[in-house]
Amino acid sequence: MLQDNINTASRCRNDIDIINCYKYHNSIVNCCSYDIICVNCYKYHDNIASRFRDNINIANCCRNDINTASCCRNDINIANGCRNDIYTASSFRNDIHTASRCRNDVNMANCFRNDINTASCSRNDINNASCFRNDIYTASSFRNDINIANYCRNDINIANCFRNDIYTASSFRNDIYTASRCRDNINIASRCRDNINIANCCRNDINIASCFRNNINIANGCRNDIYTASSFRNDIYTASRCRDNINIAN
Structure with a gap:
Protein backbone atom coordinates (compact mmCIF):
# COMPACT_ATOMS: atom_id res chain seq x y z
CA MET A 1 0.00 0.00 0.00
CA CYS A 102 -8.90 34.30 7.43
CA ARG A 103 -6.50 37.06 8.19
CA ASN A 104 -4.23 36.52 5.18
CA ASP A 105 -5.97 34.76 2.30
CA VAL A 106 -8.55 36.34 0.05
CA ASN A 107 -9.82 32.96 -1.12
CA MET A 108 -10.66 31.73 2.35
CA ALA A 109 -11.83 35.13 3.48
CA ASN A 110 -14.44 35.04 0.76
CA CYS A 111 -15.86 31.88 2.28
CA PHE A 112 -17.36 33.92 5.11
CA ARG A 113 -19.54 35.68 2.62
CA ASN A 114 -20.84 32.57 0.86
CA ASP A 115 -20.76 29.61 3.22
CA ILE A 116 -23.06 29.23 6.20
CA ASN A 117 -20.73 26.67 7.76
CA THR A 118 -17.71 28.96 7.88
CA ALA A 119 -19.88 31.97 8.70
CA SER A 120 -21.15 30.28 11.84
CA CYS A 121 -17.59 29.94 13.08
CA SER A 122 -17.52 33.61 14.01
CA ARG A 123 -19.60 32.75 17.02
CA ASN A 124 -17.35 29.99 18.33
CA ASP A 125 -13.76 30.56 17.27
CA ILE A 126 -11.62 33.37 18.61
CA ASN A 127 -9.22 32.96 15.68
CA ASN A 128 -11.92 33.49 13.10
CA ALA A 129 -13.58 36.24 15.13
CA SER A 130 -10.39 38.26 15.25
CA CYS A 131 -10.28 38.26 11.45
CA PHE A 132 -13.08 40.79 11.38
CA ARG A 133 -10.77 43.30 12.97
CA ASN A 134 -8.02 42.93 10.36
CA ASP A 135 -9.44 41.74 7.05
CA ILE A 136 -11.32 43.95 4.63
CA TYR A 137 -12.94 40.93 2.97
CA THR A 138 -14.40 39.35 6.09
CA ALA A 139 -15.24 42.76 7.54
CA SER A 140 -17.44 43.58 4.57
CA SER A 141 -19.44 40.42 5.26
CA PHE A 142 -21.23 42.24 8.06
CA ARG A 143 -22.98 44.23 5.41
CA ASN A 144 -24.12 41.23 3.35
CA ASP A 145 -24.52 38.17 5.54
CA ILE A 146 -27.37 37.77 7.99
CA ASN A 147 -25.63 34.88 9.75
CA ILE A 148 -22.53 36.90 10.59
CA ALA A 149 -24.50 40.04 11.32
CA ASN A 150 -26.51 38.25 13.98
CA TYR A 151 -23.36 37.47 15.94
CA CYS A 152 -22.77 41.10 16.79
CA ARG A 153 -25.14 40.58 19.66
CA ASN A 154 -23.26 37.68 21.24
CA ASP A 155 -19.54 37.92 20.54
CA ILE A 156 -17.32 40.45 22.26
CA ASN A 157 -14.55 39.87 19.73
CA ILE A 158 -16.73 40.86 16.81
CA ALA A 159 -18.44 43.62 18.78
CA ASN A 160 -15.09 45.27 19.40
CA CYS A 161 -14.58 45.60 15.67
CA PHE A 162 -17.06 48.43 15.51
CA ARG A 163 -14.54 50.61 17.28
CA ASN A 164 -11.75 50.02 14.76
CA ASP A 165 -13.14 49.11 11.36
CA ILE A 166 -14.76 51.57 8.98
CA TYR A 167 -16.36 48.73 7.02
CA THR A 168 -18.18 47.18 9.95
CA ALA A 169 -18.98 50.63 11.33
CA SER A 170 -20.82 51.54 8.15
CA SER A 171 -23.01 48.47 8.61
CA PHE A 172 -24.99 50.36 11.22
CA ARG A 173 -26.30 52.55 8.46
CA ASN A 174 -27.38 49.71 6.14
CA ASP A 175 -28.21 46.64 8.16
CA ILE A 176 -31.25 46.36 10.38
CA TYR A 177 -29.78 43.38 12.22
CA THR A 178 -26.56 45.10 13.29
CA ALA A 179 -28.41 48.37 13.89
CA SER A 180 -30.71 46.76 16.42
CA ARG A 181 -27.64 45.69 18.40
CA CYS A 182 -27.32 49.24 19.74
CA ARG A 183 -30.21 48.47 21.98
CA ASP A 184 -28.92 45.16 23.32
CA ASN A 185 -25.14 45.18 23.51
CA ILE A 186 -23.19 47.47 25.79
CA ASN A 187 -19.96 46.91 23.86
CA ILE A 188 -21.41 48.10 20.58
CA ALA A 189 -23.54 50.78 22.21
CA SER A 190 -20.53 52.45 23.80
CA ARG A 191 -18.96 52.80 20.33
CA CYS A 192 -21.36 55.64 19.53
CA ARG A 193 -19.43 57.72 22.00
CA ASP A 194 -15.97 56.94 20.56
CA ASN A 195 -16.22 56.39 16.83
CA ILE A 196 -17.04 59.17 14.40
CA ASN A 197 -18.17 56.71 11.73
CA ILE A 198 -20.75 55.11 13.99
CA ALA A 199 -21.70 58.41 15.60
CA ASN A 200 -22.55 59.85 12.21
CA CYS A 201 -24.99 57.03 11.68
CA CYS A 202 -27.23 58.48 14.38
CA ARG A 203 -27.99 61.31 12.03
CA ASN A 204 -29.04 59.08 9.11
CA ASP A 205 -30.52 55.85 10.39
CA ILE A 206 -33.92 55.58 12.01
CA ASN A 207 -33.06 52.21 13.53
CA ILE A 208 -30.03 53.54 15.41
CA ALA A 209 -31.65 56.88 16.17
CA SER A 210 -34.45 55.11 18.01
CA CYS A 211 -31.88 53.55 20.32
CA PHE A 212 -31.47 56.91 22.03
CA ARG A 213 -34.88 56.46 23.54
CA ASN A 214 -34.14 53.03 25.04
CA ASN A 215 -30.46 52.76 25.87
CA ILE A 216 -28.89 54.62 28.76
CA ASN A 217 -25.36 53.94 27.53
CA ILE A 218 -25.90 55.70 24.22
CA ALA A 219 -28.05 58.40 25.80
CA ASN A 220 -25.27 59.33 28.19
CA GLY A 221 -22.95 59.78 25.24
CA CYS A 222 -24.89 62.82 24.06
CA ARG A 223 -23.72 64.73 27.09
CA ASN A 224 -20.02 64.06 26.40
CA ASP A 225 -19.56 63.61 22.68
CA ILE A 226 -19.58 66.42 20.15
CA TYR A 227 -20.38 64.02 17.32
CA THR A 228 -23.47 62.42 18.81
CA ALA A 229 -24.52 65.71 20.41
CA SER A 230 -24.57 67.44 17.05
CA SER A 231 -27.06 64.86 15.81
CA PHE A 232 -29.79 66.58 17.80
CA ARG A 233 -29.52 69.59 15.57
CA ASN A 234 -30.03 67.63 12.34
CA ASP A 235 -32.16 64.62 13.13
CA ILE A 236 -35.83 64.88 13.97
CA TYR A 237 -35.86 61.43 15.55
CA THR A 238 -33.02 62.01 18.01
CA ALA A 239 -34.10 65.61 18.60
CA SER A 240 -37.51 64.50 19.79
CA ARG A 241 -35.80 62.39 22.46
CA CYS A 242 -34.90 65.52 24.42
CA ARG A 243 -38.52 65.78 25.43
CA ASP A 244 -38.81 62.18 26.63
CA ASN A 245 -35.48 61.14 28.10
CA ILE A 246 -33.96 62.84 31.12
CA ASN A 247 -30.49 61.49 30.31
CA ILE A 248 -30.45 63.12 26.89
CA ALA A 249 -32.24 66.23 28.09
CA ASN A 250 -29.49 66.82 30.63
Missing part, protein backbone atom coordinates in the same frame (compact mmCIF):
# COMPACT_ATOMS: atom_id res chain seq x y z
CA LEU A 2 1.17 3.50 -0.73
CA GLN A 3 1.36 4.52 2.89
CA ASP A 4 3.82 1.67 3.59
CA ASN A 5 6.18 2.45 0.73
CA ILE A 6 8.03 5.72 1.08
CA ASN A 7 9.72 5.39 -2.32
CA THR A 8 6.46 4.89 -4.13
CA ALA A 9 4.79 7.59 -2.08
CA SER A 10 7.42 10.17 -2.90
CA ARG A 11 6.79 9.58 -6.59
CA CYS A 12 3.30 11.04 -6.34
CA ARG A 13 4.82 14.41 -6.98
CA ASN A 14 6.00 13.34 -10.44
CA ASP A 15 3.98 10.35 -11.61
CA ILE A 16 0.54 10.85 -13.15
CA ASP A 17 -0.39 7.20 -12.58
CA ILE A 18 0.07 7.55 -8.84
CA ILE A 19 -1.72 10.88 -8.87
CA ASN A 20 -4.69 9.24 -10.53
CA CYS A 21 -4.83 6.73 -7.71
CA TYR A 22 -5.81 9.51 -5.37
CA LYS A 23 -8.82 10.07 -7.54
CA TYR A 24 -10.10 6.50 -7.57
CA HIS A 25 -8.73 4.37 -4.72
CA ASN A 26 -9.83 4.76 -1.13
CA SER A 27 -6.90 2.73 0.18
CA ILE A 28 -4.48 5.28 -1.24
CA VAL A 29 -6.70 8.23 -0.46
CA ASN A 30 -6.81 7.22 3.19
CA CYS A 31 -3.04 7.43 3.46
CA CYS A 32 -3.29 11.20 3.52
CA SER A 33 -3.95 10.99 7.25
CA TYR A 34 -0.84 8.98 8.01
CA ASP A 35 1.91 9.57 5.48
CA ILE A 36 3.67 12.91 5.26
CA ILE A 37 5.03 12.07 1.83
CA CYS A 38 1.54 11.56 0.47
CA VAL A 39 0.43 14.70 2.19
CA ASN A 40 3.10 16.71 0.42
CA CYS A 41 1.48 15.83 -2.88
CA TYR A 42 -1.41 18.08 -2.02
CA LYS A 43 0.92 21.03 -2.05
CA TYR A 44 2.27 20.48 -5.56
CA HIS A 45 -0.43 18.95 -7.75
CA ASP A 46 -3.55 20.64 -9.02
CA ASN A 47 -5.09 17.25 -9.73
CA ILE A 48 -4.77 16.12 -6.14
CA ALA A 49 -5.54 19.52 -4.69
CA SER A 50 -8.82 19.68 -6.55
CA ARG A 51 -9.87 16.45 -4.85
CA PHE A 52 -10.65 18.44 -1.71
CA ARG A 53 -13.64 19.72 -3.56
CA ASP A 54 -14.82 16.38 -4.93
CA ASN A 55 -13.74 13.52 -2.68
CA ILE A 56 -15.19 12.99 0.77
CA ASN A 57 -12.31 10.80 1.92
CA ILE A 58 -9.63 13.35 1.18
CA ALA A 59 -11.78 16.21 2.39
CA ASN A 60 -12.18 14.54 5.76
CA CYS A 61 -8.42 14.57 6.22
CA CYS A 62 -8.49 18.33 6.44
CA ARG A 63 -10.49 17.99 9.62
CA ASN A 64 -8.26 15.48 11.36
CA ASP A 65 -4.72 15.76 10.10
CA ILE A 66 -2.43 18.68 10.85
CA ASN A 67 -0.33 18.02 7.76
CA THR A 68 -3.17 18.09 5.26
CA ALA A 69 -4.89 20.89 7.15
CA SER A 70 -1.80 23.04 6.85
CA CYS A 71 -2.03 22.75 3.07
CA CYS A 72 -5.01 25.07 3.24
CA ARG A 73 -2.57 27.69 4.39
CA ASN A 74 -0.34 27.39 1.32
CA ASP A 75 -2.28 26.09 -1.66
CA ILE A 76 -4.71 28.23 -3.63
CA ASN A 77 -6.39 25.18 -5.16
CA ILE A 78 -7.25 23.69 -1.80
CA ALA A 79 -8.14 27.09 -0.39
CA ASN A 80 -10.71 27.59 -3.12
CA GLY A 81 -12.36 24.36 -2.04
CA CYS A 82 -13.45 25.97 1.22
CA ARG A 83 -15.96 28.00 -0.69
CA ASN A 84 -17.71 24.98 -2.22
CA ASP A 85 -17.18 21.97 0.02
CA ILE A 86 -18.98 21.43 3.29
CA TYR A 87 -16.25 19.09 4.53
CA THR A 88 -13.30 21.39 4.02
CA ALA A 89 -15.36 24.40 5.06
CA SER A 90 -16.07 22.83 8.42
CA SER A 91 -12.32 22.62 9.07
CA PHE A 92 -12.36 26.33 9.91
CA ARG A 93 -14.22 25.41 13.05
CA ASN A 94 -11.73 22.87 14.33
CA ASP A 95 -8.27 23.71 13.05
CA ILE A 96 -6.20 26.61 14.33
CA HIS A 97 -4.02 26.55 11.21
CA THR A 98 -6.83 26.92 8.72
CA ALA A 99 -8.65 29.35 11.02
CA SER A 100 -5.69 31.71 11.02
CA ARG A 101 -5.90 31.91 7.25
